[in-house]
Amino acid sequence: MDAVLFDMDGVLVDSEEYWVTFEREALFPDAVPDETVDLAETSGMNYRDTYDYLATTYETAISREEFVCRFEAAAEEIYTERVAVLDGLHELLAELDDRGVSRALVSSSPHEWIELVLDRFDLEGEFDHVVSADDIEAHSKPEPDVFEYAAEKAGVPPDTCVVVEDSENGIEAGDRAGTTVVAYRIDAHGDIDLSPADTIVDSADELRATVLELVD
Incomplete structure (x- = not known):
């Protein structure tokens, strides 16, 4: 990946x-x-x-x-x-960087909201690409547009990308883009359809381990 x-x-x-x-x-x-x-x-x-x-x-x-x-x-x-940041996020991003894996933040939120998160948690410069749905004339998730665009920005085919998503629409969007989808199951969404995902994880530790396994 x-x-x-x-x-x-x-x-x-x-x-x-x-x-x-x-x-x-x-x-x-x-x-x-x-x-x-x-x-x-x-x-x-x-x-x-x-x-x-x-x-x-x-x-x-x-x-x-x-x-x-x-x-x-x-x-x-x-x-x-x-909000609180994902446990171990900085360490995960550093390990991906060490492996030469491109890291992108891909969100349906506008850049103004993304910048609030980047500033608050010292994440400026930690991602190679920051993509908002506002960047393109695109349909919202579950359409695959934003993930296809992010892969293009990274200069790699979608089928060599891992998408980490929590929402039903986001998981479907990643699947439709042809990526490998890791579904992060959280309590806020309750019992949603995770079936399009390739892998389902239930904790930050499991998320980090799964992502690193997929890119190794």
């Missing part, structure tokens, strides 16, 4: 538990008050695409502008005050 493509939310930082609480308890009941939305439907999507999906699939009760503003306010708090 020539490159490892890490999702950010739920993998590099434990933000999904906060996003799930925010969406389930505060945002979605206002946005689609007459429906109970399975959060797996939108997990891994860019937040702007999330509104578009809800508006198309259900009947929304708030404007796109309000939805976006509330998401952006939540992001500031979640990334600067709440």
Whole structure:
């Protein structure tokens, strides 16, 4: 394997538990008050695409502008005050660097949110490439666009890439891109479909060991 493509939310930082609480308890009941939305439907999507999906699939009760503003306010708090970084991340990135394996952060989040995480956890320069879905005219996960683009940026074929993902949409996107997918199972997502993944891990230690085994 020539490159490892890490999702950010739920993998590099434990933000999904906060996003799930925010969406389930505060945002979605206002946005689609007459429906109970399975959060797996939108997990891994860019937040702007999330509104578009809800508006198309259900009947929304708030404007796109309000939805976006509330998401952006939540992001500031979640990334600067709440999240913790994956245990052993710096050591894992250093070991991949020693092996000559390209490291990319690939997220549906905008660059502004990614920079909050990079700054807070001293990760600037730790990735060879930082890719946001905003970088390309792409469809959100589960479409494979963002992982295909990240592989292109790394200069390697997708089938020589490992994708580390936690969400159902992200796992499907990595599979559809033709990568080897490591599914990181976290409590925030509950019982989601992990079947497209090549490997499933349940802890940070297992994630690190599996990634290093795949690239060796």
